[in-house]
Amino acid sequence: MRTTRDARRPIRRRGRVLATTLALLTSVALTGCGSDTPDDDHHQQQEQKAVAAPTTRAERTSTVDAGGQPEGVALRGCPFVVHDVQHADVAVTCLSVHERLPTGTQVTMRCWTDTDTGTLGDWGRALKGEPRVQRWFYVTVADGEHAGQSGYVYSDLVPRTEQTKTPHCTPEILQKYPYSPHVEPEPLKLEITGTCTTQGGTLTGRSSGFVGDEYAVTAYYPDGREYPLASNSTSARADGSVPWTWSCAGDPAGTYTTEISTEDGRETTGRVPFTIGTPTPRPPTQPTPTPTPPPTPTRTPTPTPATPKPVSVTVSNLVTNGAEQMREDTPAYLSTRTVGSCRKLGCKLDGTEMTSGFVAQAICQLTGDRITNGQNDNTIDDTNPGLYSSTLWYRIRWSDGREGYLSTVWLTPTNHNAPNLPTC
Incomplete structure (x- = not known):
């Protein structure tokens, strides 16, 4: 085996299957990286040399080489490999291998x-024999079935004679050639239709996004107590739906909730409400109505102001690296509060990690904790031209409708101020 950078397979399923797949992939990566065979010793020396390998050609096209590995060269969404996936606090779309490129594939090197790896935590720290600082190239595939797609390739997989002269990666370059992640599977959805009362009637569910595993089903009374169902599990149909019906006769009136989730709880419909009504009494015999006076004209209400349109902003995860340089940090994320260190405080909005170049939708602005991309406990970067701090935060609307906060420090400089955004 020539390199451990490609030891991981793509993550394509979710729920319980996703957890099993991630565990298997971790096992493969650990086996490839921890071997003490002579072949691996040779590979480790190759890796260490690749970090500082100089570029040798001025052309803009290079050829990748998988070193005899049949699975090919991995095209990734992040410039690192995660060894302990179960404890990695980054997006799954960033961890997975985007595509596999056969040896000989032409790529255009962008940066x-x-x-x-010492800044990534235990889940991404270099293993024994690997260099701590690892070099990656951001490339765009130039030929073959994956032409036009962009991502990171480990430097050892581009031979030194094929490495072209490229600049250091910046948010502007990554935005110009955006990474194309796998299409995320459809989220679990459940909509309850129909009406019923305590005297009878049946409600039905319309669902989608279920892909074949067993799913857990729960329901709750209006007061929050769990409802005793005949069965707490269900299976998906071939069309991606699950069966769901509710016979209302005999149940107390009120608004109930039900939830369908994967057995590990990673994906869920959330609690979906439905109402069991009270029977409508028979109307009494109506006397002959008396004439009613004409209605008094009502004043036309003042129209509600239109909701302002979201503003597109671009993420930048660059932090200071000494007095002059910048380096890529771990992905930014949305939080439920305008404070720092939400990953530790429990206010992080799960599943909202964003790599540099990601385009988010800001809907309003407000002030919060002062955030910086520098070192608060060290003056070494005080003269760094990229040093920036701010108390300004944007409220971001995620693609699934959730909303959270993001400090403007984690945006490109052109997005540090948005005068067209209203105050939250």
Whole structure:
């Protein structure tokens, strides 16, 4: 085996299957990286040399080489490999291998970046024999079935004679050639239709996004107590739906909730409400109505102001690296509060990680904790031209409708101020 950078397979399923797949992939990566065979020793020396390998050609096209590995060269969404997937606090779309490129595939090299694996935590720190600082190239595939797609390739997989002269990666370059992640599977959806009362009637569910595993089903009374169902599990149909019906006769009136989730709880419909009504009494015999006076004209209400349109902003995860340089940090994320360190405080909005170049939708602005992309405990970067701090935060609307906050420090400089955004 020539390199451990490609030891991981793509993550394509979700729920319980996703957890099993991630565990298997971690096992493969650990086996490839921890071997003490002579072949691996040779590979480790190759890796260490690749970090500082100089570029040798001025052309803009290079050829990748998988070193005899049949699975090919991995095209990734992040410039690092995660060894402990179960404890990695980054997006799954960033961890997975985007595509596999056969040896000989032509790529256009856009830029380079060095990843200090010591800053990634135990889940991404370099294994024994691997260099701590690892070089990656951001490329666009130039030929073959994956032409036009962009991502990171480990530097050892582009032979030194094929490495072209490229600039250091910046948010502008990554935005110009955006990474194309796998299409995320459809989220679990459940909509309850129909009406019923305590005297009878049946409600039905319209659902989608279910892909064949067993799913857990729960329901709750209006007061929050769990409802005793005949069965707490269901299976998906071939069309991606699950069966759901509710016979209302005999149940107390009120608004109930039900939830369908994967057995590990990673994906869920959330609690979906439905109402069991009270029977409508028979109307009494109506006397002959008396004439009613003409209605008094009502004043036309003042129209509600239109909701302002979201403003597109671009994410930048660059932090200071000494007095002059910048480096790529771990992905930014949305939080439920305008404070720092939400990952530790429990206010992080799960599943909203964003790599540099990601385009988010800001809907309003407000002030919060002062955030910086520098070192608060060290003056070494005080003269760094990229140093920036701010108390300004944007409220971001995620693609699934959720909303959270993001400090403007984690945006490109042109997005540090948005005068057209209203105050939250």
